[in-house]
Amino acid sequence: MRLPAVFVLLLVGAFPALASGVWNYRHEVFFPEEERDRLRLYGFAGASGVLERKPEGEGSGWRTRFTERAASGIWAAGTLFDRLAYFAEGLAFYDPAKLALGQARADLRVHPRALSLRAGRFLFPFGIEARGAPHRVNRFVLRPPLRSGPNEGIALFGDLVGGALNVAAGILEGFPAALADTLLGPLGGTSGEAVGGRVGLSPTPGVEIGGSYAEEDGAARARILGLDFSVSGGPLFLAAEWGRLRRDGEEEAAIDLAYGRLAYRIVEYSERFDAIEILGGADLIDPSENPSGERRVDILGGILVSPRSWIVLKAEYRSADREGDREGSFFAEALLVR
Numbered sequence: 543m544r545l546p547a548v549f550v551l552l553l554v555g556a557f558p559a560l561a562s563g564v565w566n567y568r569h570e571v572f573f574p575e576e577e578r579d580r581l582r583l584y585g586f587a588g589a590s591g592v593l594e595r596k597p598e599g600e601g602s603g604w605r606t607r608f609t610e611r612a613a614s615g616i617w618a619a620g621t622l623f624d625r626l627a628y629f630a631e632g633l634a635f636y637d638p639a640k641l642a643l644g645q646a647r648a649d650l651r652v653h654p655r656a657l658s659l660r661a662g663r664f665l666f667p668f669g670i671e672a673r674g675a676p677h678r679v680n681r682f683v684l685r686p687p688l689r690s691g692p693n694e695g696i697a698l699f700g701d702l703v704g705g706a707l708n709v710a711a712g713i714l715e716g717f718p719a720a721l722a723d724t725l726l727g728p729l730g731g732t733s734g735e736a737v738g739g740r741v742g743l744s745p746t747p748g749v750e751i752g753g754s755y756a757e758e759d760g761a762a763r764a765r766i767l768g769l770d771f772s773v774s775g776g777p778l779f780l781a782a783e784w785g786r787l788r789r790d791g792e793e794e795a796a797i798d799l800a801y802g803r804l805a806y807r808i809v810e811y812s813e814r815f816d817a818i819e820i821l822g823g824a825d826l827i828d829p830s831e832n833p834s835g836e837r838r839v840d841i842l843g844g845i846l847v848s849p850r851s852w853i854v855l856k857a858e859y860r861s862a863d864r865e866g867d868r869e870g871s872f873f874a875e876a877l878l879v880r
Contacts, residue, residue, distance in 0.1 A: 627651065629645060656700055661696045665691070666716075666717040667697050678879050683874070684873070693716040708743075712739055713735055715734075722787055725829075726787075726789050749772070754766075766786065766788070770782065770783040796829075797828065797830065839862075839863045854879060856874065860873060
């Protein structure tokens with residue numbers, strides 16, 4: 543077990559940190575310096591689609607559709623009174639055609655470099671997936687299985703011991719019960735407040751190991767335990783996460799969720815391209831304690847091409863295995879980002 547870990551540490555240390563804004567892993571949407579002004583406007587415009595073969599019984603041939611990520615949006619961010627930062631986003635989805643409010647949050651920097659208090663509408667502080675959720679920083683077309691949507695709440699974030707220890711704890715609504723209802727089937731009743739958080743350890747800059755836990759009371763009571771690992775430095779990006787989601791009550795059920803993402807930057811800041819990256823990954827959804835469920839394994843590979851810093855083009859092929867039945871789909875996304 544020591545050799546792979548030593549190899550990863552050597553690989554990360556052999557390359558300088560990337561300056562490109564395609565992915566800034568530790569800071570979600572923005573670099574810290576991008577939030578120092580009182581008001582900055584950012585956004586993206588684009589679309590993503592999928593070309594997939596129709597399942598058996600529905601006729602032969604291929605069909606096209608928008609993905610769940612097909613949207614355009616605008617962000618407003620800034621810092622007031624030196625220690626109060628804010629962020630708000632509005633999104634326009636293409637299918638179905640609707641406007642939606644994304645995250646709308648305020649961060650009070652209790653200690654400028656170590657501790658902040660967040661309130662408003664934001665993603666639950668579970669795992670590492672939320673860091674790569676925004677369109678501006680996501681290398682891939684879709685988000686992996688362990689994900690949450692924005693909800694109202696309050697949370698505490700800390701970067702301690704010079705960034706070696708990363709902690710987060712929050713109280714929000716809609717997670718993990720909403721995730722359980724999505725994957726294990728609907729359950730009647732209203733969901734309650736969810737409590738949980740994450741602790742991450744960085745033994746060396748660019749490498750992080752973390753553990754997360756969250757639980758939600760109410761008629762749709764659910765809890766989730768997670769572990770994550772990530773490497774971000776030089777041309778290499780690697781992220782892996784596992785979670786066990788359990789729903790209690792009259793309809794007890796459990797499901798294992800896991801994913802891995804790998805990206806390697808083969809070109810950066812050349813005469814013709816800002817960046818070119820090779821992408822790979824895998825997703826697992828395994829309803830281990832729900833016999834009526836369907837085990838699914840997705841394998842994906844693709845490429846990201848950024849001719850300029852404000853143009854990002856992505857193409858992926860995804861192979862899905864559902865209990866021996868395989869399906870293949872082509873995904874593509876084009877974004878104009880600022």
